[in-house]
Amino acid sequence: MMSDTEATLQAVETAQALYTSASSTRANNELQAEIWWLESEALTRLGRAEDAHPVSLRALSALGEAPENSKLLADIYTSIARSSRVLGEHGEALAYFQEAYQIYRDIGETRSESIALQSMASIYSAAEQYDRAIDYFERALERYRDPNLDLAAFNNLANALTKLGRFEEAEAAFEDALSIAVEMDSATLRARILNNIANMRIRAGELDAADAAINSAFDLVGRDTDVEWARFFYGVYAETAFRRGDTDLAIDQIARVFEGLDIASTSQNYLEVHGVAADIYAGAGLWRNALAHHRAFKRLGDERARFVSSANSALMNAQFDFTEQSLQIERLRNDTIEQQYALESARASQRLMIVLGGLALLVLTAIILFLNFRATRARARHLAGQLYEDNATGLPTRAAMHTFATQNSDCDYTVIAVKLNKHTEHVELLGSQLAAQLVRQAAKRISQISSVRSIFLLEQSVIGLVLTNAADRIAAVTSALQKNSPIDVTVHELTYHLPIDLGIGCARDIDEATAASLQIVSRASLAMHGIEAPETDSLPINSAQLMSRLVEAVNSDALELHYQPKLNLRSGECDTVEALCRWKDRDYGFVSPAHFIPVAERLGQIRLVTEWTIRRACEDVDALARSGDAVAIAVNLSGSLLADNTFVRSILEMLAGYESWVSFEITETAVIEHKDRAFANLDRLSLAGIKLSIDDYGTGLSSLTYLKQLPVQELKLDRSLVDGIARSQRDRLLVRSTIDLAHNLGLTLVAEGIEDMESLSVLQLMGCDAAQGYGIAKPLPIADLKQYLRRHRQELLDNGANGLKNFGNSGL
Incomplete structure (x- = not known):
């Protein structure tokens, strides 16, 4: 009807003028309402929602105070909802879409009914309530x-499924959408769907399939297309290249995405691409570019967080649930059947004295009604279960929380929202069923820790504790939860360590208290946002099975530590080695740390691996000392563990007597992500005499503010900054300035990734303190390390001051 919106608006204005001139007496309300409705629709489609909204409200008022249900009324409700949604009035939009949906359903307008359902689904998707959106x-x-x-x-359904990590279902929905686009012979639609498929493939770790989808999209629209959304095709290429380690290609492709754009004013569509760009440029050492994209990512991320928080708060009082609707219908049916049953029983009694021969028929009727009544009651109980109990986790829902509030009215409510972090990763890695079990078990554990029994599922990964008139208990409950973070949860004999964020809301209205608590944990989750390291290996087992095998390997002492020497460039001695974990599975052979370490991080098993590493390092310190090879051992420490007070207490006990012989390497980014607890725990380690080192310095957005605050003694310069020092004057200036910075801060500097004598000589001339890399020695099992150390000592004795000239000869 509105293929040419501008023309439609002009026609509406003409109709309005004719209507006004023709209506010298009483106006025809419905005709006036229809004209205003058409005008509001045209304005909305022209992007003028602020003008459309009052026009649609005038259309509604033209129908009077209590208009009868009609398609026009539903269409006006829909128009109000559309403009409200654009203006950010999410609750109002949902309410009007609901009203329109009910009318369309009552009058049998199934097509319009479906449109209303899709519109409501889009609102829930925007609010990141993907489960509800999928249902709609x-x-x-x-x-x-x-x-x-x-x-x-199908396309929007697939996008929501992708967000939840339900990739097989998403793929099926995308295929349905793609088939329709093929039938419609629309190359543009097919290309846009293929772009969505490519992004789904990336999230599933299928990089080749992602590239193939974009290749097909370009085949459809051509590589010289000038449409704006085709920029995102290059974004897919950039991300897949970066995940494969091809930084040069990634830089080339990401530059195409933002060519000619002001990245300080990009729209929400570019949020994730900015994050990818920041990672790519940081990985290449292009800090100015990385910082610009990081700022854009943060700007859009903050906007997104405010939008989601606002949307969720607005929707909280406007929830529309099919289960609630069905339950109400069933209750009405119950009442009707009860009345029918009572009526028929009374009639049976009256007729018994009159028509004895009809008794059997009446009894049969009563029995049928009774059975129907009982079956209906059973259906109602089932629907009530769906409404008040979450299908996946079995936990009480928000509807159950409202019932609780009704039973405990006239009191002050405190809602403590407990956000289970990394839930999306758990869904992706473990599947939705096992992830739901984690949430259920976490809720039980949280109830035990807090001694709170009124627990509800507020969101997919947010558990709510409700206290009534108990302001004096808040501190005790939150303190108990914080002391026990991360929460230990065991599912299928595998223990997961789940970090949490807390949000507290207090109000006389339970919805207000809930909204406040959710807003706090939403901000906390945004502050913790970071892109996880990709999994680089491919194994014929899923992540949960991999972790089960890893736990088994740790418990059976089947892991190994290999040690890579650090060469002291002042003395020529090797006085420190870095411990690197190695795992050879009995069935799958060597499993790369690049695969199992990130998965252990994401599934809460990194503490187990790290504690094993520290214990073995202490044992090997003793073994090396006994053989006359006294060297210190550096162990890599996860940033998430630095936030775990119980872990830090544990390792302080483990390292009693080894404080001078075991040190820790941490990344600056990991510290900043967990800075509140990490800074305090780093101070505890430093005060105990344990040496601390910043690893991979130069790969992240390094901050001098944080660097000068950290109680560290060493910087490790990443290989990306030293690769070109033998050839590039600019690289030498950068490295020299970093060495001077470290020394001015009282730190020693270690250069990583040394592959040749020329680079080593340049570093030595610059005053670098130590170096490490395959050109010096690869990571070695302890037996080979002992041989290396003996040969190296002999070379120093033989060569004296020239002991570094053949530094690589000792390597194995």
């Missing part, structure tokens, strides 16, 4: 099938 998209597809509507529904 699926119901929209059930109500009415039409290619134009189905394509949008």
Whole structure:
């Protein structure tokens, strides 16, 4: 009807003028309402929602105070909802879409009903309530099938499924959308869907498939296309190249995405691409570019967080649930059946004296009604279960929380929201079923720790504790939760360590208290946002099975430590080695640390691996000392563990007597991500006499503010900054300035990734303190390390001051 929106608006204005001149007496309200409705629709489609909104409200008022249900009324409600959504009034938009949906359903307008369902689904997707959005998209597809509507529904459904890590279902929905686009012979639609598929493939770790999807998209629209959204095709290429380690290609492709754009004013569509760009440029050492994209990412991320928080708060009082609706219908049916049953029983009694021969029929009728009544009651109980109990976790829902509030009215509510971090990763790695079990077990553990029994599921990964008139208990409950963070949860004999964030809301209204607590944990989650390291290996087992095998390997002492020497460039001695974990599985052979360490991080098993590493390092310190090879051992420490007070207490006990012989290497980024607890725990380690080192310095957005605050004694310069020092004057200036910076701060500097004598000589001339790399020695098992140390000592004795000239000869 509105293929040319500008023309439509002009026609509406003409109709309005004719209507006004023709209506010298009482206006026809419905005609006036329809004219205003058409005008509001045209304005909305022209991007003038602020003008459309009052016009649509005038259309509604033209129908009077209590208009009868009609398609026009529902269409006006829909128009109000659309403009409200654009203006950010999410709760109002949902409420009007609900009203429109009910009318469309009552009058049998199934196509419009499906459109309303899709519109509500989009609101929930924008609020990141993906489970609810999926339910609405699926119901929209059930109500009415039409290619134009189905394509949008399948595509948006697939995007929501992707967000939850349900990749197989997402793939099926994308294929349905793609089939419709093929039938419609639309190359543009096919290309845009292929872009979405490519992003899904990246999240699933299928990089080749992601590239293939974008290749197909370019085949459809051509590589010389000037459409704005084609920029994101290059974003896919950039991310897959970066994940494969091809930084040069990644830089080339990401530059195409932002060519000609002011990155300080990009839209929300560029949020994730800015994050990828920041990582790519940081990995290449292009700090100015990385910082610019990091700022853009943060700007858009903050906007997104405010939007999601606002949307969730607005939707909280406007929830529309099919289960609630069905339950109410069933309750009405119950009442009707009860009345029918009572009526028929009374009639049976009256007729018993009159028509004895009809007794059997009446009894049969009563029995049928009774059985129907009982079955209906059972259905109602089932629906009540769906409403008040989450299907996946079995935990009480928000609806149950409202019932609790009704039973405990006239009191002050305190809602403590407990956010289980890394839930999305758990869904991706373990699957939704096992991730739901984690949430359920976490809720039980949280209840035990806090001694609070009124626990509800507020969001997919947020558990709510509700206290009534108990302001004096808040401190005790939150303190108990913080002391026990991360929460230890055991599922299928595997223990996961789940870090948490807390949010507290207090109000007379339970919804207000809940909204406040959720807003706090939402901000905390944004502050903790970071892109996880990709998994680089491919194994024929899933991540949960991999972790089970890893736990078994740790418990059976089947892991090994290899040690890479650090060469002291002042003395020529090797006085420190770095411990690197190695694992050879009995069935799958060597499993790269680049694979199992990130998975252990994400599934809460990194503490187990780290504690084993520290114990073995202490044992090997003793073994090396006994053989006359007294060297210190450096162990890599995860940033998440630095935030764990119980872990720090544990390692301080383990290192009693080894404080001078075991040191820790940490990344600056990891410290900053967990800075509140990490700074305090680093101080505890430093005061105990344990040496601390900043690892991979130069790969992140390094901050002098944080660097001067950290109680560290050493910087390790990343290989990316020293690769070109023998050839590039600029690289030498950068490295020299970093060495001077370290020395001015009282730190020693270690250069990583040394591969040749020329680079080593340059570093020595610059005053670098130590070096490490395959050109010096690769990581060695302890037996080989002992041989290396003996040969190296002999070379120093033989060569004297020239002991470094053949530094690589000792390597194995």
